[in-house]
Amino acid sequence: MKVHFREQYGTRGQEFLYVTPIDQDTIVRVTINGKKPAISKGFFLLNLLQKTLLPQGYPDSVSDDYLDYQKYDTLQALASTITGCLATHSVLQGLGVGDESSTALSATITWILKDGAGHLGRILFAYWKGSELDIDSKKWRLRADVLNDLAMSIELFLLPYYPMYSTYILCVTTMMKAVVGVAGGATRSALTLHHAIRNNMADVSAKDSAQETCVNLIGSFIGLFLLTSITNPAWVATMFFIFTFIHIYANVKAVKSVCLKTFNEARYLIALEEFFRNNSVLPPKVVNHLERVTVGQTVSLTAKVKIGCSVKDLTEQIRNKYEIEDLVACFETRDKFLIAETKNYVGVYLHYDIKPHEILRAYFFVASYLQDRTQIKNNYWEVQAKWSEFLNLAQLAGYNVHSHLLHVDEFRCDWRFI
Known part of the structure; x- marks a missing residue:
């Protein structure tokens, strides 16, 4: 038997040989132990999931801390989606859904004011702290998620009891969530850049989005199940606190698992x-x-x-x-x-x-x-x-000493003529 090629997909893929058996002239593909490869349905599904949810070339195409980060990031996204479902119920009540005295016009006005407050929050926060998001990406990623939990807590525990102030409450919480959107999105980009070691930031970002979408879908069904099966407000509050704790814990573990090699x-x-x-x-x-x-x-x-x-x-x-x-x-x-x-x-x-x-x-x-x-x-x-x-x-x-994340203002000067 003559071996013509040896092939492997990535560093963890199965190895194959392209050989010509002794009594044949045709090249055949066999596994490393000489057997013909058999593709099972389970292997096919696993391979499909990997190509859908993980960057091409994983794990060689991402940093060493990618898997640890993604495990906790997936857990926090699941917990956040569930708490979001619980809070959404209170938001809709605040907008007047189910209230016969409420009109479509009043709900529309509240919604427009709420969105306007969110737009204003994005602009102000980007002006105030935009330059610090790269410098302390871990801190701002965690702060964003804690602020998101705080906003949902206000919606869940204040809106049902103070419906007359629902517009003001929703404007405040939407502004808080707008800050979360700016800080969370910017810091996620910074962490994605760190994970993408083959200049494959778009691929890593796309697969991260696919993972989050998949988790959000699962979390939405769990949240829907909790809303329809638990009617006692005390139990709803208990579930909210449990998943909020999981969310914060997973976020802390996620950002702590990231190993940045550039100095801030x-x-x-x-x-x-x-x-x-x-x-x-x-x-x-x-x-x-x-x-x-x-x-x-x-x-x-x-x-x-x-x-x-x-x-x-x-x-x-x-x-x-x-x-x-x-x-x-x-x-x-x-x-x-x-x-x-x-x-x-x-x-x-x-x-x-x-x-x-x-x-x-x-x-x-x-x-x-x-x-x-x-x-x-x-x-x-x-x-x-x-x-x-x-x-x-x-x-x-192993540090990157050719760049930095120190806070540097833009003034430059010359003194060589002194």
Whole structure:
């Protein structure tokens, strides 16, 4: 028997051989043990489900944390759909469904005002926090789902008892859900970008949408069953709280399972603290586990830091030209950032040509400066040597040091002619 080809679909697919048996001239396809492949109905259905719900090339086409994230994301979507069904019943009551005294016009007006409040909420939230959604995608993903649960709780427990204020209540909850839509959609895109390691973001996003649609369909039937079989308000409230708890728990587990390898401020400070203490860099999985996904940060600096700020504040506090010249002299002529502490914060002033990895370097110098405010002026090259060591260790640990998720304002300046 002569083997012509050996074939496998992905790294987990079954292997096949294309061979010519000894007494034949025709090439046949056999399994690795020499038997002809037999396709069962179960295998066909499993293969169809995988192609429908998982990105092409799974698991090689997605990040290592994809499966853990999707398990909890599926659970939270199911719980959210069920609680949404329970809350929808109260919303329809608030709009006057089943009330003989209510008119179609009043329900229409309420619906239009509710939608208008939602549109306004989207615009205001995008203006207020739009730039922070990439930086703290885990936190905002969790906050969005908690806010969604809060909005549904208001609809379920307030609308039936205060029908005269239904328009106001629905406007408030719709505005809250609008914030959820903006924050949830934006952070989902950020996480999808992380999972899509083959530049296959559209495929990963499409399959994620298919998974969510499938789960929502199942959750809708469960919610419908609960609404028709449970008439006691106390039991409805109990089921709502149970599924809300499951929803929040699954969301926490989902965002905690994500292992981002790009530094935001929280992850960068955790890594820097370990480096300054033990001269080592924690792996991304450990840093992501230590990162807080609720409120606050695991590690914080002793002063507020602003990156990419205007020199207007600096020149208003340091008006003497010799002091400015001394400040510039603390840095190398090739450096594309300056660091100066003013009354309210430590400012990082960026050159027009600065690159993302140099912003990481600037933040490293700020952290060193806040440990010892004489380091940059007196021990510049020691700080530079430590940065080079940290950069090398971070790359070996698997971090992406060519981009960052630090909050950087847009002011740029030049001081080379000083």
